[in-house]
Amino acid sequence: MPRPAKRATSADVARAAGVSRATVSYVLNNRPDQSIPDTTRRRVLEAAESLEYRPHGNARSLVSGRSDIVLLSVPDLPIGTGISRFVEEFAAALAEHGLTLVTHLAAARGRPLPDVCATVGATAVTGFAPFDADTARALRAAGAEVVLPSPTDVPDIMLPIGSIQAEHLIGRGHQRLGYALPAHPRFQQMAAERLRGVEQACVETGLQPPVTATVSLDVGVAADAVTNWIGQGVTGICAFNDETAVAVLAGAQSRAVRVPEELAVIGVDDILVAPLTNPPLTTVRFDLHAVARRRAELVVAGLTGHDAPAATESEISAGLVERSST
Amino acid sequence: MPRPAKRATSADVARAAGVSRATVSYVLNNRPDQSIPDTTRRRVLEAAESLEYRPHGNARSLVSGRSDIVLLSVPDLPIGTGISRFVEEFAAALAEHGLTLVTHLAAARGRPLPDVCATVGATAVTGFAPFDADTARALRAAGAEVVLPSPTDVPDIMLPIGSIQAEHLIGRGHQRLGYALPAHPRFQQMAAERLRGVEQACVETGLQPPVTATVSLDVGVAADAVTNWIGQGVTGICAFNDETAVAVLAGAQSRAVRVPEELAVIGVDDILVAPLTNPPLTTVRFDLHAVARRRAELVVAGLTGHDAPAATESEISAGLVERSST
DNA sequence: TTACCTTGCTTACACGTGTCAGTTACTCGA
DNA sequence: TCGAGTAACTGACACGTGTAAGCAAGGTAA
Structure with missing residues (x-):
């Protein structure tokens, strides 16, 4: 194939417009302190357009620092x-x-x-x-x-998420909450923040702090956690994220624990499969916007x-x- | 806080080592055609080290193009x-x-x-x-x-995935396959490639081409698709990806269609929740490595x-x- | 007329790097 | 002693851009 023409430089634009390179720069960065008549301005802009000129970022940042x-x-x-x-x-x-x-x-x-x-x-x-x-x-x-x-x-973002989860469950009448921590080590910092949000909400409403358990994405592990929670009188679980919540759902199902009657579960993220779980998963979607x-x-x-x-x-x-x- | 010193340039290194900038460049890019005695070389390297010199990528690429x-x-x-x-x-x-x-x-x-x-x-x-x-x-x-x-x-990557799905189901004795297409418009191109892989496998083993249906991430839509497939004698579904497969599972469950006895389902990707579905999802994980x-x-x-x-x-x-x- | 400002440009430098073409200083063979 | 060759290095240019400084032409005020 024919080698495509090398990318256009501001010198090419200047030549095409019949002005100096400096004028091109002034027009394209439209500097207010330079007075440039409309005819010239348009000539430069048209030349830049037709040559598909894009300023070379490297050169630009080299000089501007x-x-x-x-x-x-x-x-x-x-x-x-x-x-x-x-x-x-x-x-x-x-x-x-x-x-x-x-x-x-x-x-x-x-x-x-x-x-x-x-x-x-x-x-x-x-x-x-x-x-x-x-x-x-x-x-x-x-x-x-x-x-x-x-x-x-950072805390500004993560902490309220836990609060929302807990407040929702507390609003539904749950008196004893559990928290499902993720197994992946790199999530720990984020999880700690969200857990703190749950703890705050519990303290503010006079409840005991949540019973935590680490739930890996494995049905057996999750099932054991569910059994333990039920044994301690926990009726509502805040999960670190939706994947962890799905694991809790699977664990509950394998131990024939009914959701939400015996155990309510709420996640975070609203992942694609959240509406498809059994039962469909309540979750917190935070506004990334x-x-x-x-x-x-x-x-x-x-x-x-x-x-x-x-x-x-x-x-x-x-x-x-x-x-x-x- | 004290403004950190401006980043070091090769001129700084040259000055510190008592040589010219060109020599610095030759040493650091160790060019074989330039003979530089070890004493000088070491002087330059030490100066660069102590100044924490990192070549300025912009300037470098500006000249080298x-x-x-x-x-x-x-x-x-x-x-x-x-x-x-x-x-x-x-x-x-x-x-x-x-x-x-x-x-x-x-x-x-x-x-x-x-x-x-x-x-x-x-x-x-x-x-x-x-x-x-x-x-x-x-x-x-x-x-x-x-x-x-x-x-x-592109076909090299996507097409074999469909084949693997189909061959697995055919190997299990399924004679009539269905394909679950994703609803998102931007997946269409990728989906078409994978579907072609399924079609190829069917043709090669003398089966009819798969019955396609678009399955959005909605239980109702998926349930209708399942009913339709069952009505046409389909017993095995290749889903575009795991999310779509989970939708098919949810649809089957809502119509009391047993998986895998009445309908087998296979996905693609091995997403995190794949082992947690009911039943756990068979899938294809392609080696991104x-x-x-x-x-x-x-x-x-x-x-x-x-x-x-x-x-x-x-x-x-x-x-x-x-x-x-x- | 002279001094001075404004408009509309251009010329020239700087940014940090790679690299070619020289330029010393030194060694070696005759 | 002299030319040639070589090791070790330096000077200067180019890359594409932004911008300060300067310059010619024309207008305006004194």
């Missing part, structure tokens, strides 16, 4: 579908500020995050959990100006040096999806 | 967990060749892919389905030298200009996970 690239580090976890919605929303929110999002899956055998940061030239790096001090320092040394979240940002938008605000604020607008309670909106498992 | 960055476009779909394993494996395979992977979620409201390609300066762009001609052209114009997969690459490695080979081959080693049959290894739904 700042790159419009935001790097999102995605943890190497069995990721739920929710994350892709977060990413989508986050990317859209950043795009409104002219920022481009790329994601990198942090795996043991892949490149270390600071290297990736340096090669793509990201100005901001963000992730789901706060980075440890060493990594944060390395990221800054690799050129990142903003590293988020800081340790104070708002979380993503908030995160984007924090990034932009960090980049511009302004303070971020304070988070209002209503921004973190997690919603109950009521089905028949509670 | 090539960037070590591979961009993976992830479709805006309800993504299965399998994809993250693919990404992990792909990134690791690319890293062995000194390439860095970043992913971008292609969403309607985000940036168009060619823009992202241009801003990060990717030399290769790849995705799960082939790009349409316009997009491919735009990507090339944005600086991508390699755009994959080409339309001829091999697919990712193959894809990385294609990318590297495209960048070096060499031909890629031909795919052997054994590289595309998809494995049956037998449970009780068949």
Whole structure:
């Protein structure tokens, strides 16, 4: 096949429009302090259009020292579908500020995050959990100006989820709750936050704290946990996420424990199969739209040096999806 | 906090080592055609180490015209967990060749892919389905030298999956098969490939082609499909993926159709909840390790200009996970 | 007329890197 | 002693962009 023409540069556009390269730059970045007549402006824009000119990000960031690239580090976890919605929303929110999002899956055998940061030239790096001090320092040394979240940002998202679960069950009259922790070690931090939310709700309504059990995705393990809960008088289970909740449902079924009559179960995430379980799973879907938008605000604020607008309670909106498992 | 020192450049290293910048470049990229005594070499390396020097990827790719960055476009779909394993494996395979992977979620409201390609300066762009001609052209114009997969690459991955499903059911004695298509429009292309694999297997063993039905993630829809299949004498269902399979299971249960006695069901992906369904779901897990490695080979081959080693049959290894739904 | 401002441009430099073409200083054979 | 060769290094350019500084032409005020 014929080798396609090399990508157009601003010099090509300048030649086509019959002006200097500087004029092209002024028009395309439409700088207010430069006065450029409409005829010239249009000539440049048309030339850029017809040549399919796209500014070379590397060259641009080389001179400006700042790159419009935001790097999102995605943890190497069995990721739920929710994350892709977060990413989508986050990317859209950043795009409104002219920022481009790329994601990198942090795996043991892949490149270390600071290297990736340096090669793509990201100005901001963000992730789901706060980075440890060493990594944060390395990221800054690799050129990142903003590293988020800081340790104070995370609880705002996770804690209310547990509260919503517990309040729903308590509202239905349950007096003794259980909490199903995930088995995967990397979920532990997130799980601890959500559990704390459940505990808070219990304390506030005068109940005892929930009876915790680690439930792997195995029917036998889940069944044992169910038997134990029933023995302790537990009637409602908050599960860390929907997969764990499905395991609890399977465990209950294998021990002939009726759901929701004998044991109510509520999950988190509203995964695709949640409406298809037996009985259909009640769950909490938290609004990634708002979380993503908030995160984007924090990034932009960090980049511009302004303070971020304070988070209002209503921004973190997690919603109950009521089905028949509670 | 004290503003951290600006990142070190190769000029800083040169000054610290008492040599010229060119020498620094020769040492760090250890070029064989330049003879550099060990004393000098060590001086440079030590200076680079102590300054925490990392070459500036933007500047490097600006001059070389090539960037070590591979961009993976992830479709805006309800993504299965399998994809993250693919990404992990792909990134690791690319890293062995000194390439860095970043992913971008292609969403309607985000940036168009060619823009992202241009801003990060990717030399290769790849995705799960082939790009349409316009997009491919735009990507090339944005600086991508390699755009994959080409339309001829995809069937190799998807088609055998359908075959494995069908052969498993046929081997169990089923004479009339059904195929459960997904409802989401963006899955259609992938589904068509997998369905073709099922059809091939049927033809080869002298069976009639499968009875297709579109099954959304809704119990009612799935139940109607099940009734229809039973009415046509179908005894085994190949589902597009595990979510669709779970819907079929739920539909069967709501119509009191016993699985697997009256209707066998097999999915694809081995999602987390697959062992937890009732009955536990038989499924096909395809080896993303091999697919990712193959894809990385294609990318590297495209960048070096060499031909890629031909795919052997054994590289595309998809494995049956037998449970009780068949 | 002269001094000075505005408009509409252009010229020239900087960013950090890789690399080619020189340029020393030294060794070696005749 | 002299030319040639080689080891060890340096100077300068290019990549594509943003932008400060400058410049010609025309207008305006004194």
